[in-house]
Amino acid sequence: MISDVGAALNFVINKGFQIHPDALKILEQIDVKELERIIKQIVKEKERQQLYLISQKDLESFLGIKEDESIEDRHEILYDPTPNLASAEGVQGFTALFSSRYAKLKRIMSNRPEAKMVKSISAVISTKSKDEVYVCGLVTDRRTDRNVTKITLEDPSGIMETIVVDEELQKTASGLLMDQFVMEKIVTSKNGGFIVKDIILPDIPDHAANRSKTEAYAVFVSDLHVGSKYFMEKEFSDLVAWLSSPDPIAKKVRFFILGGDVVDGIGIYPNQDKELVALNTQDQLKLLYEILDKVPKHIKVFIAPGNHDPGRRALPQPAIPAKYNPDLWGRKNFFMVGNPAIISLNGVKVLIFHGQSVDDIVKTTPGLSYDKPAKVMQYLLKARHLSPIYGAQTPLAPELEDHMVIDEVPDIFHAGHVHVIDLDLYKNILILNSGAWQSQTPFQSGVGITPTPAVAVLVNLKTFKVYTKDFSK
Numbered sequence: 182m183i184s185d186v187g188a189a190l191n192f193v194i195n196k197g198f199q200i201h202p203d204a205l206k207i208l209e210q211i212d213v214k215e216l217e218r219i220i221k222q223i224v225k226e227k228e229r230q231q232l233y234l235i236s237q238k239d240l241e242s243f244l245g246i247k248e249d250e251s252i253e254d255r256h257e258i259l260y261d262p263t264p265n266l267a268s269a270e271g272v273q274g275f276t277a278l279f280s281s282r283y284a285k286l287k288r289i290m291s292n293r294p295e296a297k298m299v300k301s302i303s304a305v306i307s308t309k310s311k312d313e314v315y316v317c318g319l320v321t322d323r324r325t326d327r328n329v330t331k332i333t334l335e336d337p338s339g340i341m342e343t344i345v346v347d348e349e350l351q352k353t354a355s356g357l358l359m360d361q362f363v364m365e366k367i368v369t370s371k372n373g374g375f376i377v378k379d380i381i382l383p384d385i386p387d388h389a390a391n392r393s394k395t396e397a398y399a400v401f402v403s404d405l406h407v408g409s410k411y412f413m414e415k416e417f418s419d420l421v422a423w424l425s426s427p428d429p430i431a432k433k434v435r436f437f438i439l440g441g442d443v444v445d446g447i448g449i450y451p452n453q454d455k456e457l458v459a460l461n462t463q464d465q466l467k468l469l470y471e472i473l474d475k476v477p478k479h480i481k482v483f484i485a486p487g488n489h490d491p492g493r494r495a496l497p498q499p500a501i502p503a504k505y506n507p508d509l510w511g512r513k514n515f516f517m518v519g520n521p522a523i524i525s526l527n528g529v530k531v532l533i534f535h536g537q538s539v540d541d542i543v544k545t546t547p548g549l550s551y552d553k554p555a556k557v558m559q560y561l562l563k564a565r566h567l568s569p570i571y572g573a574q575t576p577l578a579p580e581l582e583d584h585m586v587i588d589e590v591p592d593i594f595h596a597g598h599v600h601v602i603d604l605d606l607y608k609n610i611l612i613l614n615s616g617a618w619q620s621q622t623p624f625q626s627g628v629g630i631t632p633t634p635a636v637a638v639l640v641n642l643k644t645f646k647v648y649t650k651d652f653s654k
Contacts, residue, residue, distance in 0.1 A: 189220045193235060196224050203237035210426045253395045253527045254435040256481055258516065260523040262497040262584045274579025275571075279319065279360075282566070282583040283336065286362035287317060289383050289565055289588070295364060303338035309369050313378060316341070317364040320357050330354040332377070334365065343367055345377045353380045356546060358560065361569040383565035390592040390609045393527035393642035398433045400424075401638045403440035403535070403597025404617035406489065407472075408465030410458045412445070414472070416635035416652040417618045421475050423650070430639060430648065436526050437480050440597040440615060441487025441535030443469055443501075449489050456622070462491045466506035478514055485520045487535035487598065495578035496537065496568050496585060497521060521567055523589055529642045532591035534561075536598030536614070537575045538568035545570065551630055554614040555605035558596055562587065562607055593640065600625070600632035604647060611645055613638060 186209050193200050200208075211219060223235060269277055290296050299315045318334035318341075325331075330345040332354060343365055345354045357363060357380075366379035402420075406412050424431055444465035445457060459465045476482055486498045491505045500517040503510040510517055518524070521534040539557045543549045549557050561567055567585040568575050577585075593611045600617035616633045625632060635653035640646070 186216070189216055192220060193224060196228075198224060198227065198233050198235055200235045201237055204235050204240050207237060207240045207427070210422070251395065252397050252433055252435060253393055254397065254479065254481060255525075255527050256436070256516075257525040258518060258522065259525055259530065259589065260521075261500070262519040262521070263499040265582070265584065266497065266499055266578070267581050269579050269581055271579065274581070277581045278577070278579055278583055279571075280337065281581065282360075282586060283319060283362065285583060285586040285588065286383050286565060289586075290317065290362075290364055290381075292386075293364075293381070295366070295381060299364065301338040302334065302336045302341045305367070305375070306339065306341055309373065311369060313366055313368045315364060315366050316343075317362065319360050319362055321360070323354065323357055323359065325351070325355065332357065332363075332365075334363070341375060343375045343377045344370075345380075347377070350377060350380055356548075356560070358542060358546065358564060358569045359573075360571045361564045361566060382563050384563045385565070385590055385608045385610065388590050388592075388609045390611075390645065391528045391530060392645070393529055395527070396433055396641055396643045397435040397527055398430060399436040399438060399526055399529075399531070399640050399642055400434055401438050401440065401595050401613055401615045401640065402618065403595075403615045404442040404487070404600055404619060405439070405469065406442055406445040406617070406619040407469045408457055408459035409445035409619055409622075410456055411620045411622050412458075413618050413620055413635050413653070414468075418472055418475075419652045420635075420637050420650075421472055423652075424480060425475075425477050430650075434480055434639070436642075437476060437482045438524075438531065438533060438595060439482070439484045440533055440595050441485050441520055442489040442597065443484060443487070444490055445619075446489035446491065450624070462505050466491075466501075466509065470506055470508045473515070474508075474512070476514070481514050481516065482512075483516045483518060483522075483524060483533070484509065485518050485522055485533045485535065487520065488537050493578065495576040497578065497580070498535075521585065523591065527642055529593060530589065530591045531593045531595060532587070532589075534567050534594070534596050536596035538570065539596070539599055541568075541570040541573040541575050545573070551599050552601055553603055554596065554599045554601055555603040555612045558594055558612045558614065559605060559607050562594065562610065562612075600630065600634065602633040602636055602638060602649065604638075611640065611647070613640070613647070 318336035321335045322333035332343050364381040367375045370376050498520040500519050565587045595613050602616035603614045605612040615638050637650045639648040
């Protein structure tokens with residue numbers, strides 16, 4: 182009875198065979214229930230051939246785990262902020278940032294028929310026409326008093342206060358985010374105020390998602406927090422080992438996306454050093470590389486930063502600087518990108534955003550919570566902006582261009598940050614929050630956050646079917 186790899190090895194040796202160490206590694210990954218059948222069939226075939234060495238190639242051929250060259254593995258980095266960042270100083274910088282935001286989002290709205298009827302705020306205030314007109318701008322204030330919601334809009338020409346009295350429209354108004362772009366249809370009231378007749382968001386148009394021509398899989402993970410004593414090193418290492426296994430899905434994985442907080446960082450929160458096993462960034466990234474170095478070379482790995490990773494904390498973030506770990510930049514199948522980034526995987530457009538702004542939106546918008554991050558991500562798609570709120574918890578850099586506007590419509594929107602797996606589909610866009618590889622921390626326990634750690638999210642890029650594989654058991 183062959184019940185384990187040791188028994189299989191003894192069986193092979195007793196039959197007069199040798200087995201290559203690389204072949205032995207493959208046997209170690211085979212289900213013990215299948216081990217006896219497989220090893221006996223291989224020995225029988227090799228006896229017929231009168232060849233007495235069992236090689237890695239023999240096992241790969243028998244198990245069908247040799248890389249399938251017919252599976253596409255095309256990629257293109259469509260957008261990475263790293264080479265394009267040009268921060269300005271102070272008030273001038275933020276003025277440029279919000280001017281860029283307004284211009285970009287107004288251009289996105291220009292495809293709508295209402296856009297042809299938009300007037301500047303200053304023109305509307307000066308004429309006070311009795312006809313319905315359209316204005317657009319950034320929301321600088323939103324207040325609800327009894328049955329009336331007051332929205333303050335600002336465009337380059339001026340500021341105006343508008344009033345929402347319609348009950349249905351107030352539901353939309355209550356969900357508006359500070360500093361987001363909106364278009365309003367308004368009419369001048371008898372007392373000279375401006376009544377809102379409609380609220381129009383930039384939103385995502387009807388979208389036909391791109392698909393891979395072959396059944397290539399992408400693995401989505403985030404929030405490893407390598408260096409923390411709560412990092413689930415064994416479970417994440419098991420995931421990496423699984424990528425080399427004979428599992429039918431593992432054999433079709435061609436892309437591996439890490440969406441930020443790959444390390445725990447240094448000095449991120451008070452007394453963090455008491456929860457670290459690696460006390461500097463270089464050691465944390467070295468440990469990360471040692472694990473990722475075992476990812477098969479035919480799988481392309483994309484690494485984006487989060488708020489715990491080294492480099493700039495303010496959004497947008499450049500890629501993790503090479504000075505902290507040159508090896509991550511040196512591997513041919515590793516691609517370091519900023520936050521946010523857009524990549525194309527066999528033609529499927531993937532928007533990668535760590536998700537820092539989820540904090541701001543959950544805290545200011547009724548009905549949203551950390552345990553349903555996909556719903557929060559849907560708000561970002563509707564606003565066509567990844568971090569609209571200024572002056573809250575998420576720091577924004579005073580860039581000359583607003584890199585957080587969602588110019589290009591993605592097919593997959595991937596985020597992390599909240600350590601909770603959640604999925605949704607919005608206008609054919611797969612919304613995916615990928616959980617974490619860090620067990621529940623004392624902070625999370627104290628605030629009632631229950632993470633879903635050590636679960637890999639896999640997407641078939643041809644069918645868009647989503648699978649999860651739990652490594653916590």
